[in-house]
Amino acid sequence: MTERTQHPTGGAAPGAPTARSVRAGASGTRAAAPGGGTGTLGAGAAAPGGTSFPPLAPGRLPLVGHVVPLLRDRLAFIRKLREGGPAVRVTFGPKKMLVVNSPEMIHEMLTVKSGQFSKGLLFEKLKLFGKDALPVAEGRPHLVRRRLMQPKFHREKIGGYVTAMRDTVEPSIAAWRDGGTLDLKTEMQLMTQGVVMSVLFSSNPPRDPALTILHSVDSVFMAAIRRALLPVALLERLPTRRNRMVRDSSGVMRGAVAEIIEEHRARPEAYDDVVSLLLAARDEEGQPLAEDDILSEVTGILAAGSETTAVVMAWLFHELGRNPALERRLHQEIDTVLGGDRITLDHIGRLPFTRMCVHETLRMYSPGWLVTRQATADVRLGDVELAAGTDVIWSPYALHRDPAIYPDPDRFDPDRWSPERPQPPKEAFIPFGSGKRMCMGDAFALTEATIIAALIAQRWRLRPREGEDVRPVGEITVHPSSLHMVAEARWPAVAGRAA
Numbered sequence: 001m002t003e004r005t006q007h008p009t010g011g012a013a014p015g016a017p018t019a020r021s022v023r024a025g026a027s028g029t030r031a032a033a034p035g036g037g038t039g040t041l042g043a044g045a046a047a048p049g050g051t052s053f054p055p056l057a058p059g060r061l062p063l064v065g066h067v068v069p070l071l072r073d074r075l076a077f078i079r080k081l082r083e084g085g086p087a088v089r090v091t092f093g094p095k096k097m098l099v100v101n102s103p104e105m106i107h108e109m110l111t112v113k114s115g116q117f118s119k120g121l122l123f124e125k126l127k128l129f130g131k132d133a134l135p136v137a138e139g140r141p142h143l144v145r146r147r148l149m150q151p152k153f154h155r156e157k158i159g160g161y162v163t164a165m166r167d168t169v170e171p172s173i174a175a176w177r178d179g180g181t182l183d184l185k186t187e188m189q190l191m192t193q194g195v196v197m198s199v200l201f202s203s204n205p206p207r208d209p210a211l212t213i214l215h216s217v218d219s220v221f222m223a224a225i226r227r228a229l230l231p232v233a234l235l236e237r238l239p240t241r242r243n244r245m246v247r248d249s250s251g252v253m254r255g256a257v258a259e260i261i262e263e264h265r266a267r268p269e270a271y272d273d274v275v276s277l278l279l280a281a282r283d284e285e286g287q288p289l290a291e292d293d294i295l296s297e298v299t300g301i302l303a304a305g306s307e308t309t310a311v312v313m314a315w316l317f318h319e320l321g322r323n324p325a326l327e328r329r330l331h332q333e334i335d336t337v338l339g340g341d342r343i344t345l346d347h348i349g350r351l352p353f354t355r356m357c358v359h360e361t362l363r364m365y366s367p368g369w370l371v372t373r374q375a376t377a378d379v380r381l382g383d384v385e386l387a388a389g390t391d392v393i394w395s396p397y398a399l400h401r402d403p404a405i406y407p408d409p410d411r412f413d414p415d416r417w418s419p420e421r422p423q424p425p426k427e428a429f430i431p432f433g434s435g436k437r438m439c440m441g442d443a444f445a446l447t448e449a450t451i452i453a454a455l456i457a458q459r460w461r462l463r464p465r466e467g468e469d470v471r472p473v474g475e476i477t478v479h480p481s482s483l484h485m486v487a488e489a490r491w492p493a494v495a496g497r498a499a
């Protein structure tokens with residue numbers, strides 16, 4: 001597939017249609033082209049003032065729009081849209097959306113023009129986790145919450161989490177059986193959920209209750225992405241079995257979080273973590289946060305911080321499993337720097353190849369394949385005018401696999417990140433987003449990923465399971481269709497020894 005259409009500088013690729021109209025379609029607004037055009041583009045001159053009208057993506061059917069290619073393969077669909085140039089229009093039934101491909105336009109939207117955008121459709125649906133949780137809150141409530149929570153995520157603070165992160169994941173890794181088969185995505189989910197819960201909420205439930213929480217978070221995530229892409233919102237309100245399951249899952253998840261909060265209330269002196277911070281917070285009138293707000297916030301952090309890092313770790317070991325030469329380099333680095341020692345903060349800065357592997361996984365398998373925004377006012381992005389109400393999509397996954405920015409984008413090549421090689425422009429590598437809504441857990445995630453990678457590589461080689469077809473699937477994150485790997489002890493004498 002030729003995916004390349006657009007240069008990182010945002011210029012249209014050879015063969016991409018030339019724009020001539022002025023207004024990108026907002027939901028419910030007719031996308032009018034001057035001269036009574038249909039809104040689709042033919043070759044034409046740019047409108048006066050240098051405004052362009054994004055083309056409609058090919059493959060649209062009457063009534064359903066682009067639902068068919070989307071249903072067939074979400075990730076292939078979103079990547080293919082890059083062929084349409086810097087921005088392209090899609091429709092899902094009556095929903096009209098603008099997909100922004102150009103790194104410069106994405107950057108503009110997330111940074112200098114962020115005040116003219118709300119988080120949009122996907123995050124509306126993610127309110128299933130709590131209506132004002134940090135990742136979905138808007139305006140002043142968002143700002144206040146972000147300022148409140150930020151101290152727990154500062155880079156300097158993260159160094160203090162290293163021991164707790166290591167101690168949380170080490171026992172599970174040490175308990176793997178030599179020759180045993182692992183469901184790697186679930187293993188990683190349990191580990192990253194465990195890290196968030198123990199480091200930020202001082203709670204580390206045993207495997208079975210942890211699995212229950214995991215499944216309920218998964219089920220709510222799946223519902224959110226499905227609902228965001230559903231052509232008709234009404235369907236999510238019907239009393240179907242699926243919708244009832246979502247409500248039940250949400251109840252399970254919030255119930256587990258409520259227990260943690262209750263324990264913190266009962267013994268406040270025993271804790272100094274995110275939950276204590278929320279319990280101690282006072283608003284401008286000196287009032288504590290409402291119980292429901294605390295619940296939403298804790299649930300939001302749990303959801304935002306577990307699945308993302310988990311899939312990155314699963315993909316990292318999948319790639320190492322099929323690239324033995326890279327795996328050997330990782331093992332060499334770990335053996336040289338750590339030897340048989342337990343990882344500490346001091347080691348983390350001395351693992352450049354491990355960090356490059358994490359970076360390359362974040363590029364190739366950026367967990368966010370679909371991020372939304374909605375224009376809250378008429379706004380211009382690049383040379384495209386968006387009417388207030390326009391729904392926008394951008395895709396870290398598609399951006400990071402653009403062959404014009406990353407040659408041979410489907411090849412796992414950690415050396416791309418070597419300081420000797422030319423680096424992509426900073427707007428073109430944004431797995432954590434950018435601007436005021438940028439991931440608050442970026443440093444947390446990178447440290448955690450390095451620790452997990454090092455701990456696994458210190459003890460194990462993870463071999464692909466024969467005959468397994470591992471494909472990326474676009475759910476809330478880009479996750480493997482199925483990923484089982486066989487654990488082979490690197491040092492059989494110590495592999496089974498619990499930490």
Ligand code: HEM
Pocket residue numbers: 119134135136146196301304305306308309312366367368371372431432433434436437438439440441442444445
């Ligand atoms: C590899 C792991 C991760 C990736 C790739 C990732 C990615 C992202 C992205 C792309 C956003 C911004 C979405 C947008 O612009 O609309 C975001 C937001 C957020 N992330 Fe992460 N994330 C990761 C891990 C974490 C972790 C570990 C935590 C916390 C423990 C976390 C907490 C958050 C929060 C609270 C927000 C909302 C920030 C705001 O709206 O102000 N993330 N993340």
